Amino acid sequence: MFDFLEGYDLLGAFWTTVRLTVLSAVGALIWGTVLAAMRVSPVPLMRGFGTTYVNVVRNIPLTVIIVFTSLGLFQTLGVTLGARDFTTINFRLAVLGLTVYTAAFVCEALRSGINTVPVGQMEAARAIGLTFPQALGYIVLPQAFRSVVAPLANVLIALTKNTTVAAAIGVAEAAALMRVMIENEAQLILISAVFAFGFICLTLPAGLFLGWVSKKVSVKR
Amino acid sequence: MSDAAATKENPAPGTGDLVVLRKVNKHFGDLHVLQDIDLTIARGEVVVVVGPSGGGKSTLCRAINRLETIDSGEIAIDGKPLPAEGRELAALRADVGMVFQSFNLFAHKTVLANVMLGQVKVRKKKKDVAEARARQLLDRVGVASQADKYPAQLSGGQQQRVAIARALAMDPKIMLFDEPTSALDPEMINEVLEVMRQLARDGMTMVVVTHEMGFARSAANRVVFMADGRIMEETTPDQFFSSPRSARAKDFLSKILHH
Ligand SMILES: Nc1ncnc2c1ncn2[C@@H]1O[C@H](COP(=O)(O)OP(=O)(O)O)[C@@H](O)[C@H]1O
Ligand SMILES: [Mg+2]
Numbered sequence: 001m002f003d004f005l006e007g008y009d010l011l012g013a014f015w016t017t018v019r020l021t022v023l024s025a026v027g028a029l030i031w032g033t034v035l036a037a038m039r040v041s042p043v044p045l046m047r048g049f050g051t052t053y054v055n056v057v058r059n060i061p062l063t064v065i066i067v068f069t070s071l072g073l074f075q076t077l078g079v080t081l082g083a084r085d086f087t088t089i090n091f092r093l094a095v096l097g098l099t100v101y102t103a104a105f106v107c108e109a110l111r112s113g114i115n116t117v118p119v120g121q122m123e124a125a126r127a128i129g130l131t132f133p134q135a136l137g138y139i140v141l142p143q144a145f146r147s148v149v150a151p152l153a154n155v156l157i158a159l160t161k162n163t164t165v166a167a168a169i170g171v172a173e174a175a176a177l178m179r180v181m182i183e184n185e186a187q188l189i190l191i192s193a194v195f196a197f198g199f200i201c202l203t204l205p206a207g208l209f210l211g212w213v214s215k216k217v218s219v220k221r
Numbered sequence: 222m223s224d225a226a227a228t229k230e231n232p233a234p235g236t237g238d239l240v241v242l243r244k245v246n247k248h249f250g251d252l253h254v255l256q257d258i259d260l261t262i263a264r265g266e267v268v269v270v271v272g273p274s275g276g277g278k279s280t281l282c283r284a285i286n287r288l289e290t291i292d293s294g295e296i297a298i299d300g301k302p303l304p305a306e307g308r309e310l311a312a313l314r315a316d317v318g319m320v321f322q323s324f325n326l327f328a329h330k331t332v333l334a335n336v337m338l339g340q341v342k343v344r345k346k347k348k349d350v351a352e353a354r355a356r357q358l359l360d361r362v363g364v365a366s367q368a369d370k371y372p373a374q375l376s377g378g379q380q381q382r383v384a385i386a387r388a389l390a391m392d393p394k395i396m397l398f399d400e401p402t403s404a405l406d407p408e409m410i411n412e413v414l415e416v417m418r419q420l421a422r423d424g425m426t427m428v429v430v431t432h433e434m435g436f437a438r439s440a441a442n443r444v445v446f447m448a449d450g451r452i453m454e455e456t457t458p459d460q461f462f463s464s465p466r467s468a469r470a471k472d473f474l475s476k477i478l479h480h
Contacts, residue, residue: 123288124325124384128339128391129315131308138342143329219328220373 004185005194013177014198020094020163020173021202025156027099032106036144037136039111050107057104062165065101069093070169086170094166102159109151113144118221146217153210157203174198239264239395239426240285245294247280254280255291256450262395267427269437269458272447273473278430281447282397285428286317299394315343318388318396322403324380326372326387332359333368336387344391351390358386362416378409382416395426402433432477438462446470 038050057065070093073079081092117140125135164175178195182188240262247255254277262268270278283289285296287303287310296303298317304310327335336355340346346354359365362382364375372380381401388396398417402410414436421427421440431437437444437458444461446454446469453467465471 118323118325120321120323120325121327124319124321124327124387126288126311127286127314127317127319127321128387129311129313129343130339131311134311134342138338139327139329146329220371221328 002190002194004181004187004191008177008181010177010194010198013172013174014202016091016171016173017160017163018202020091020098020166020171021156021160023095024098024102024163025159027095028102028106028155028159029152031099031103032110033141035103035107036110036114037133037141039107040114040136040140042132054104054107057101058108060101062097062101062162063168066094066097066165066168069097087172090166090169090171094163094169094171098159098162098166102155102162105155105158106152109148109155110141110144112151113146113148114140116147117143143219146219149210149214149217153207153214156210157207160203160206161199237264238262239266239299240428241295241297242285243295243297245284245291245296247284247289247291254450255284258294258452260445260452260455262426262428265424265426266442267421267425267429267440268443268445269441270428270430270445270447271432271434271437271473271477272453273469276448277450278447279399282319282399282428282430285395285397286314286319288314288319311343315339315391316394318391318393320381320384320388320396320398320401322400324372324377324384324404326380326384328372331369331371332364332375332383335372335383336390339387339391355386355390358389359383361389362386363412376409377405378412381405381409381413385413385416385420389420395428396420398427398429398431400430400432402431434462434477446473448473 035050035053038046039054041047041050070090073096074089074093079093080089081096083089083092121139121143122135125139126132130138163173166173167176167179170176174195178191181191185191238261240260242258242260245255245258246253258281270281272278280289284291285298287296298313301313304313326332327338330338333352333355336358337348337351340351340354341348344351356365356368359368362385364379364382364386367375367379367383372383375383385396385401401417402413405413410433414433417427417429417436418440429436429441441458444454444456444458445452446461446465446467448469454461454465454470456466461470462474465474
């Protein structure tokens with residue numbers, strides 16, 4: 001019944017999806033944290049930048065961002081991100097686009113987490129002589145992260161599914177392969193089911209695991 | 222009160238002014254919360270600040286370690302004027318211990334880690350040195366056995382004593398207490414006040430905002446009465462409680478001594 005799978009590199013395609021997800025997730029977590037720090041910083045210029053970034057990026061469709069990385073960055077400005085062959089260039093551009101986009105959501109999740117940390121924590125941190133970055137890094141952000149594991153899990157699940165947009169610039173991830181298979185085989189429903197199942201296999205365990213982590217690390221007050 | 226004798230145990234303030242406020246003014250929008258505040262605190266002195274709620278007592282404390290900026294005037298600590306924002310200010314805050322009404326212990330860190338953090342990150346002490354000092358301070362405030370617990374697992378009185386240890390770990394020149402017992406159940410108030418009395422006896426310079434008149438009588442060298450953003454009266458505890466001069470102070474005392 002599953003003969004139609006023969007001759008296609010299903011695992012390879014999903015492996016690309018996983019790599020896209022993991023690399024973009026790491027990038028988005030780092031960049032999103034920096035953005036969140038900017039949004040709560042006492043420096044008005046940083047706050048302004050953080051706010052503008054989030055409001056602009058969050059409201060652009062991901063497809064537009066991904067296509068821009070290829071048409072705008074690569075084809076017009078010649079940005080290759082250190083790669084030579086098209087496959088690698090497109091893959092890296094997709095990671096960049098996904099990072100830029102997802103970071104806005106990470107930032108907002110973190111910022112809501114920061115808001116759950118009572119102001120007294122920041123004050124006590126500064127009262128013992130920690131600088132603002134130290135107070136943020138040692139006291140506020142660790143507590144904010146603990147309270148946003150669940151919302152961040154949602155961002156991660158959304159990111160996993162969003163990687164399918166990378167097909168738009170020719171990255172051979174799962175959705176790209178699905179399109180090819182649907183064109184070549186007369187098994188529309190089965191093929192769709194196989195890919196849907198593949199994505200669930202990626203997102204469900206991650207979601208369950210992070211849900212467990214979220215309970216485990218929550219801060220008692 | 223039975224501990225009136227403690228006043229005599231309290232050593233006379235040492236020489237030199239530690240904190241000097243001159244013509245300090247602060248507004249919150251239209252509200253003039255600190256109005257021309259002049260206040261000098263000598264080394265080793267224990268000053269109790271009392272007054273009606275909203276009078277500006279917390280703002281005064283917070284201005285002294287610059288958690289709150291001031292609009293005009295000068296605040297100097299140990300001869301040095303308060304720096305603006307930045308590293309220098311952070312260093313100064315480390316010299317000024319602060320104890321809050323709501324404890325504000327770092328919720329994600331153990332009691333021991335709470336008392337070690339500032340020593341390691343601000344004073345740059347080695348971990349083992351910081352830990353030894355933290356345990357010694359926790360023992361001094363009577364919570365040594367709770368070192369590995371998280372703040373939420375402790376009673377309010379225990380949490381406040383840890384907060385005092387955390388501030389002491391920075392070896393501050395002065396300790397500010399902003400209503401340290403107001404959030405506590407009555408049976409826990411004394412354990413915290415006792416730690417504070419001991420600190421006073423050991424010669425720590427202290428500014429204490431409190432409504433605990435027993436503490437004021439037994440431990441304070443001076444009482445400052447604040448209302449409507451002004452210092453209305455500044456005198457010895459005996460003088461203040463037996464014959465307050467201003468009508469505001471009389472009115473305040475009659476209310477506070479009734480319960
Ligand atoms: N961050 C703030 N913003 C605006 N008003 C404030 C702020 N903090 C305190 N106030 C106001 O300043 C006044 C003095 O407050 P506070 O210093 O806390 O008085 P106290 O500690 O004597 O009760 C109060 O009327 C209070 O509402
Ligand atoms: Mg107050």
